[in-house]
Amino acid sequence: MLKKRYPxxxxxxxxxVLLMIYQSRNGAYTPFGFLSGYLNSASKGTAVAGSxxxxxxxxxxxxxxxxxxxxxxxxxxxxxxxxxxxxxxENVRLKDALCLKERRExxxxxxxxxxxxxxxxxxxxxxxxxxxxxxxxDMAVITADGLLGKVQEAHGFSSTVLLIDDxxxxxxxRLEESRAEAVLSGAGPGLCILKYVGAEVEVKxxxxxxxxxxxxxxxxxxxxxxVSKVVxxxxxxxxxxxxxxxxxxxxxxxxxxxx
Amino acid sequence: xxxxxxxxxxxxxxxxxxxxxSVFGIRPGLTTLLAYYVGLxxxxxxxxxxxxxxxxxxxxxSGGIIxxxxxxxxAVGFFASYMAGGLFLKWTALLGFIGVLFxxxxxxxxxxxxxxxxxxxxxxxxxxxxxxxxxxxxxSIAGPFIRPNEN
Numbered sequence: 001m002l003k004k005r006y007p008x009x010x011x012x013x014x015x016x017v018l019l020m021i022y023q024s025r026n027g028a029y030t031p032f033g034f035l036s037g038y039l040n041s042a043s044k045g046t047a048v049a050g051s052x053x054x055x056x057x058x059x060x061x062x063x064x065x066x067x068x069x070x071x072x073x074x075x076x077x078x079x080x081x082x083x084x085x086x087x088x089x090e091n092v093r094l095k096d097a098l099c100l101k102e103r104r105e106x107x108x109x110x111x112x113x114x115x116x117x118x119x120x121x122x123x124x125x126x127x128x129x130x131x132x133x134x135x136x137x138d139m140a141v142i143t144a145d146g147l148l149g150k151v152q153e154a155h156g157f158s159s160t161v162l163l164i165d166d167x168x169x170x171x172x173x174r175l176e177e178s179r180a181e182a183v184l185s186g187a188g189p190g191l192c193i194l195k196y197v198g199a200e201v202e203v204k205x206x207x208x209x210x211x212x213x214x215x216x217x218x219x220x221x222x223x224x225x226x227v228s229k230v231v232x233x234x235x236x237x238x239x240x241x242x243x244x245x246x247x248x249x250x251x252x253x254x255x256x257x258x259x
Numbered sequence: 260x261x262x263x264x265x266x267x268x269x270x271x272x273x274x275x276x277x278x279x280x281s282v283f284g285i286r287p288g289l290t291t292l293l294a295y296y297v298g299l300x301x302x303x304x305x306x307x308x309x310x311x312x313x314x315x316x317x318x319x320x321s322g323g324i325i326x327x328x329x330x331x332x333x334a335v336g337f338f339a340s341y342m343a344g345g346l347f348l349k350w351t352a353l354l355g356f357i358g359v360l361f362x363x364x365x366x367x368x369x370x371x372x373x374x375x376x377x378x379x380x381x382x383x384x385x386x387x388x389x390x391x392x393x394x395x396x397x398x399s400i401a402g403p404f405i406r407p408n409e410n
Contacts, residue, residue: 005303005337012307012333020326020377028378032319039274039320046275115278119321120286120390121371121381126278153322160322167382188386189284 036118040126040158043115093253096144106219108256109133114158122152123166123189127254130155138217140257146223146245147171147211148254161254164224164244165189172215173224175201176208184209184224184242192225194240199233209242217259269293270313274320285393290317291366292401294332295359298339299407310336324378331369335362343407352403359402360395367391 023029094110109129117124129135131154139151141161149169152162162169169186173194180201187193197203207227213220229241273289280287290313298306314328321328342350342358371387374380382390 005340008303008307009334009337012311012330012337016311016326016330016333016373019329020324020373023324023326024377028322028324030319030322030325032316033322035316035319036322042271042275043278046279116281116286118274118278118317119323119381120288120367120394121374121387167386188383 034155036153036160037130037155037158039118040114040128040155040160043126044128044158090252093144096253106257106259108139108258109135110253110255111135111159112253113251117152117160122168123163123186123248124152125149125161125163125248125251127159127161127256128157129256130157130159132157135159135256136258139259140211140218140222141254142222142257143246143251143254145247146225147218148244148246148248148251150217151256159256163248164246165191165248170215171218171224172212173209174212175203175227176210178202178207181212181214182209182240187241190243190247192242192244194227194242195237197238197240199236199238201238203227203230203238203240205229219257219259266293266297266309270316274316282397283393285390285397287397288363288366288394291332291335291363291394292359292398292405294336294366295339295362296405298336299342299405301340302343303337303340306336306340307333308336310334323374323381326377327370327373330373331366334369335366338362338365350407355405356399356402359405360399363395363398364391367394 019029098110111127111129111133114126114128117126127135127141135151135154137151137154141148141150147164149161149163149166150171151159153160164171164184164186165188166186167188169192171184172181173184174181175197178201180197182197183195185193185195194203194209205227209224209226211218211220211222211224223245225242225244227240228243231239231241233239270290270293273293277286277289294306294310294313297309301309311329311333314330314332315325317328317332318325339358339362342354367387368391371381371391381387
């Protein structure tokens with residue numbers, strides 16, 4: 001039994017290792033990259049279907065007799081009130097997005113957040129705008145509060161956004177007050193680290209961090225976060241913790257801007 | 260496995276649902292559970308093949324190289340077959356719990372290690388450990404309920 005099984009595992013090991021060696025030298029081979037676009041579209045579909053099923057179930061539940069009808073009416077009114085409240089809140093958010101659109105010449109698209117990213121390691125979101133809306137790789141993604149992340153991958157009608165607090169996220173930034181340049185690096189949910197801030201630079205909690213534009217990826221002057229803690233010195237540099245202004249857990253509508 | 264055609268919608272649903280669920284920022288590994296299920300029910304060959312296919316889809320969706328999840332999920336499908344008998348003791352609910360815990364952790368470790376070795380570490384070791392063992396703990400809840408065929 002064991003003798004029969006082991007060659008199978010060995011084959012799996014050899015094939016996958018050979019595949020990885022080949023790709024580590026020649027770049028990622030993505031014959032099924034289109035699947036991402038389909039999954040994102042399906043995700044968008046399930047989100048819409050889910051909310052309509054929820055609405056339908058909510059409306060048609062408990063309707064037996066007159067009392068039930070009255071209850072239904074009350075509930076319908078409550079649902080409508082809830083929908084109205086949602087619409088008002090959405091209106092406020094869209095107004096914020098519209099303000100951003102009017103303020104920014106580098107505006108590309110306003111997008112809705114559809115779901116979280118599929119890669120288990122990265123902190124990413126999926127938005128409902130892609131190449132069809134001129135969204136491209138590495139474009140900055142912002143909310144009314146500030147920088148949210150960058151486009152990691154753009155598909156036809158959706159894109160994956162790498163969030164500012166992901167550990168592989170990097171952005172060239174500067175401290176707004178002292179103008180000192182630094183590199184902002186993601187450090188896990190709701191936290192970033194400011195790297196390469198010289199020990200001679202005065203940094204204090206509350207200092208605002210903005211993009212410098214020196215990396216050629218992000219437009220200069222985007223609000224990135226504020227200094228939440230100056231942990232100490234690491235040789236020639238300060239170790240500074242930064243809290244991003246944009247909260248990815250609350251992001252629903254975002255704006256994509258070009259470099 | 261008689262109802263193998265049901266696995267296709269199950270895989271699609273697992274990928275769709277996986278991104279919607281999270282407990283303290285940790286997602287359950289539904290696709291890993293599926294690979295475990297097939298390995299446990301249908302044996303090493305089918306489990307490995309199914310796990311490798313699911314891994315191929317997961318790698319394609321991640322936008323990175325193809326291989327880490329093929330290896331990791333294929334290994335889950337392969338080793339899950341041992342849970343039904345063979346090297347291990349007779350299946351019990353506790354063994355199911357431990358098996359899923361261990362194999363989900365193995366899936367995460369294999370995927371992280373191979374990505375780090377062949378490309379670059381996708382995240383910090385600290386965060387990877389949190390994701391891997393968090394996911395293993397979440398998945399292990401399903402362990403006692405996924406039973407091998409009785410024969």
